[in-house]
Amino acid sequence: MSALRAVPIPEEAPKPQTYTAKAYAAQSPTSSMAAITIPRRTPQPKDVQIEILYCGVCHTDLHFAHNDFANSIPTTYPCVPGHEIVGRVVKTGNAVTKFRNGDLAAVGCMVDSDRTCESCREGEEQYCASMPVLTYNGPDKHLGGVTYGGYSQSVVVDEDFVLHVPKNLNLAAAAPLLCAGITTYAPLRRAKIRAGQKVGIVGLGGLGHIGVKFAAAFGANVVVFTTSANKTADAIRLGAHEVVNSKNDAEMQKHAGTFHFILDTVPVQHNINPYINLLKRDGTLGLVGAPAEPLPLEVFGLLFGRKHISGSIIGGIRETQEMLDFCGEHNVTADVEMIGIQQINQAYDRLLKNDVKYRFVIDMASLK
């Protein structure tokens, strides 16, 4: 897929000048992450050069490092992951209007899109008909090859894909908002979640724990579904009003027909039908995890109660800025475990065991 949409660089177009940055990369599907030096373009007129302070570690990083999406988006090596980027502007192109040196800045999962399709025109760049240019492993139209992500000292991005970060937020804890945050904010916002409504969160991981915070910040009565009894106290601390053991049928049945919205963050095979049963009439099960295998859907459960299932991925740039602003006002950030870049392989191992509360964030000062 990457190969199909790679933008060939016209021969006459000179490549921009570059500078080098330290980074961490996978060199093959089986190699460990290790230090590398990568080129970054010098800022073009609309570009912002950002010194990266923190970068969140998303499970997707690990998938790309291991070439797990070989059939749809094969990984080009070296692969420098990272799309939860927070830093400070150190240089700007001469046509940049939204950022100045010294500004806080953030970059999420996209660094460009075709900007002409219906989705782009409507500010929904994440659904760009040409596919948005991913922050890493996307076709790099400036330098050729693929884009390199946030496990790096520095990144250069068109200002239209750079976000402002509210100054009051803890910057390390804000990094995961750029992927895990917008992924959970967008469907809850779209469902117009408000006070008095009952919202469920399935799965208390990197996504789910921020989903709890957003649902609570929107004023909802938040119920966390989990199969791990030891997550109860944490769920309450994060803002949940109740925790339900999803394996306990009697406990589940008590909530039948009462939820306005249930956000399902589980990325592996699971049974969604019991959650559909818990929805009120016209309620929605919002899926943001992507299991590899199809999920069995019992249609009767949707018919009786006019219920809905929706999917979504991240959010558009405008919506991502709105989310960050909301986080600034309501002081919402992720719960993070800070690591040095040298611990990234160990972090990946722990991620595979879901052993993180709730997001690893790399302190990029460790790269110097």
Place this chain on the structure above:
Amino acid sequence: MSALRAVPIPEEAPKPQTYTAKAYAAQSPTSSMAAITIPRRTPQPKDVQIEILYCGVCHTDLHFAHNDFANSIPTTYPCVPGHEIVGRVVKTGNAVTKFRNGDLAAVGCMVDSDRTCESCREGEEQYCASMPVLTYNGPDKHLGGVTYGGYSQSVVVDEDFVLHVPKNLNLAAAAPLLCAGITTYAPLRRAKIRAGQKVGIVGLGGLGHIGVKFAAAFGANVVVFTTSANKTADAIRLGAHEVVNSKNDAEMQKHAGTFHFILDTVPVQHNINPYINLLKRDGTLGLVGAPAEPLPLEVFGLLFGRKHISGSIIGGIRETQEMLDFCGEHNVTADVEMIGIQQINQAYDRLLKNDVKYRFVIDMASLK
């Protein structure tokens, strides 16, 4: 389920007087439909007595006659099916305000509901928390036992569950509107289908053929998906602008990402994922058929494009009246094959083979 919610008749409450009506009933899951005489209550203050002129034959009739829903709503015998009823008012209770003798009148799938739950208060009686009282095989709070449906000379129904029929409609062809019509009208209306939008209809049967007419009447560009090449001419005649062979991948792929809404009327196991692929961003696959087995749902298809799956059953009384009024204005009715009640067993046999264009309607004059 029927037994659980049957309303016991208080001993002190005298049963209303009754009169008799000729009808056709199944006496067991394996018996043929045969003549029977049933009691009907004399109209109570809010009741309307209707002389039935026509009754549509819905596949659900056959399911109940055969006790196919034994695990959820077991059939009580004798079972008099029929919930697509059109007739004329012949008697009214003294508190009836909406109908007069001689008025055309129609009855659909429900004859009562609890009227107090949230859904009932919002005019969505079909989702009544206590389950609406079905037109047949529902608990009869007046006479005890179960309600008897429209395969009968006469029926008595509370005026709140009786609809007005526009005078300009062909009455026999209007009967299927009471179930097949509202089932397809409601989800299209809820999706706010309008001119310029592209709407797909999956399955060209009793439901699908009316769905085509509604979608066309709403001004949409209508595409019918079918696996039967011989249905093409018919689909176009019914109002479709294009017919796609859903087994032809290349033909399907041409329509990828272009549909606002796809109405899926197929009640048996089938692959919904190719239809999700055809939806535009934010598009909806509306399911109105209820396959017995779960359908495999590929979640990726929902995520990329923020797509939706929704289910629905029939419509509320207010919405059903709105649908009938719309049909009057736009002259929408079903394509029907008229039969005498004596041919009902033969019609059931043909229904099992999908051999009907597109709805059998019983001319109730045949019962006299």
